[in-house]
Amino acid sequence: MPKRAVIEEIPKARAVTKYIRVGPRKARQVVDLIRGKPVEEALTILQFCPKAAAKIVSKVVNSAVANAERNLHLRRVNLYISEAYVDQGPTLKRYRPRAMGRVAVIRRKTSHITIVVQEREEVPRRGAKG
Secondary structure: OOOOOOOOOOEEEEEEEEOOOOHHHHHHHHHHHOOOOEHHHHHHHHHHHHOOHHHHHHHHHHHHHHHHHHHOOOHHEEEEEEEEEEEEOEEEEEEOOOHHHHHEEEEEEEEEEEEEEEEOOOOOOOOOOO
């Protein structure tokens, strides 16, 4: 039987926030802006993004960075957002009375936001000796 190659896993830190009262479609617009970016650049983008979900996403990014620094001893300057996604949470159903005794359902959607950060692999620059 052939031996399996041992693949060295790159350490990842993640942060998840659940049951956030922002629609998943609106949160995905914000998360798509920062996916694959370095952490500092992502936080700057979120700071100036006019969407309400940007403030929540920036808190999740800061939490993921803190987890990486505290638990995995990674340096903040080398971190980038490797994964960022939004899942739909449970929908809260509210009712509003309408004409002739009818009712209209108001659906308040919730989101689960997940951010994963990891260190960027060192790529030698052109012209660098070593």
